[in-house]
Amino acid sequence: MLQVQSLAEISTLIDRLPVADEAIRAAALARQNSLTKPPGSLGRLEELALHWAAWRGTVQPTIKKAQALCFAGNHGICAQGVNPFPQEVTFLMVKNFEMGGAAINQLCRAAGADLQVIALDLDHPTQDFTQGPAMTEAETVAALNTGAAAVDTTADALIIGEMGIGNSTIAAALAAAVYGGTAKDYVGPGTGSDAAGIARKIAAIDKGLALHGGLGGMETLAALGGREIAAMCGAVLGARAAGIPVILDGFISTAAVSTLFKVDPRLLDHCVVGHTSAEPGHQKVLSTMGKRALLQMEMRLGEGTGAALALGIVRAALECHNGMVTYAEAGITA
Ligand SMILES: O=C(O)c1ccc[n+]([C@@H]2O[C@H](COP(=O)([O-])O)[C@@H](O)[C@H]2O)c1
Numbered sequence: 001m002l003q004v005q006s007l008a009e010i011s012t013l014i015d016r017l018p019v020a021d022e023a024i025r026a027a028a029l030a031r032q033n034s035l036t037k038p039p040g041s042l043g044r045l046e047e048l049a050l051h052w053a054a055w056r057g058t059v060q061p062t063i064k065k066a067q068a069l070c071f072a073g074n075h076g077i078c079a080q081g082v083n084p085f086p087q088e089v090t091f092l093m094v095k096n097f098e099m100g101g102a103a104i105n106q107l108c109r110a111a112g113a114d115l116q117v118i119a120l121d122l123d124h125p126t127q128d129f130t131q132g133p134a135m136t137e138a139e140t141v142a143a144l145n146t147g148a149a150a151v152d153t154t155a156d157a158l159i160i161g162e163m164g165i166g167n168s169t170i171a172a173a174l175a176a177a178v179y180g181g182t183a184k185d186y187v188g189p190g191t192g193s194d195a196a197g198i199a200r201k202i203a204a205i206d207k208g209l210a211l212h213g214g215l216g217g218m219e220t221l222a223a224l225g226g227r228e229i230a231a232m233c234g235a236v237l238g239a240r241a242a243g244i245p246v247i248l249d250g251f252i253s254t255a256a257v258s259t260l261f262k263v264d265p266r267l268l269d270h271c272v273v274g275h276t277s278a279e280p281g282h283q284k285v286l287s288t289m290g291k292r293a294l295l296q297m298e299m300r301l302g303e304g305t306g307a308a309l310a311l312g313i314v315r316a317a318l319e320c321h322n323g324m325v326t327y328a329e330a331g332i333t334a
């Protein structure tokens, strides 16, 4: 199980983590090209089959077990009036997840994923990043390790998502800090902020960037925060250590792992993006990262919902990859 002692250690991880098996990818491509279809005609389904093959280290991978992790955290930045819903909603939604009543519960059942919900110290929100760093290094490392430890190393796919009132402000701040630009480039309505709310978000983010600009990826993560944000980074690293491909969800999860991208873009090579969120900053972040989401369903919920929906596409890709017959088997001369 991957665990780290310090934030500095993250920048040395890339040399110790597994990489995709390119020989297996080539063999999986050869299989795709032998199946009863014009080569390439299954488009991105073929790409997905190759991605799972290369990361699972087997030419014909299957998803026997898919894990979904939904991390929850509370944020000091809510003191700046950036959130239309009150912070207790984070706690109440965690109870809802546990009772099976939320969207993510239904979408995980539909997609065949086992959901675990991990609440991180909800009674102690992080510090308001306009006043100082959101988290200490020790708090950040603890949240990263909680995320990494939550990964089921026997799973064949991992979905990550989150719940945290106020975290659309955190995500926009992280995106601006990592990719450059101003708050306006990444801010959006989140759960439904009106124009005045969005103006408060922009003011808070600009203040945070002035206070915590120019930091490395992991220092940015600590300064702008979010325990659930750090836990998602830890889960992505934990999955990588176990050779498990990850499906990221929407704006919040992509912005979270952008701090890893800043440390080294290769840390996200095993990740695909489930959907493009309706939150406007998401497309901008994805273009900058050079990643293209699988779905565009105008969703902006979080929780892992877009990733759970995309798991169905990955399963479909592997059904074709494994279940189709070859030209030779069908007696067709191409
Ligand atoms: O991930 C997304 O694409 C996304 C876009 C908008 C909102 N959310 C969710 O909404 C919450 C944050 O919104 P807010 O307005 O409280 O900052 C948090 O619980 C997220 O899961 C998530």
Ligand SMILES: Cc1cc2nc[nH]c2cc1C
Pocket: 085, 089, 093, 162, 163, 164, 191, 301, 302, 303
């Ligand atoms: C009800 C509700 C559900 C959510 N799920 C993820 N973020 C959310 C925010 C709210 C407000």
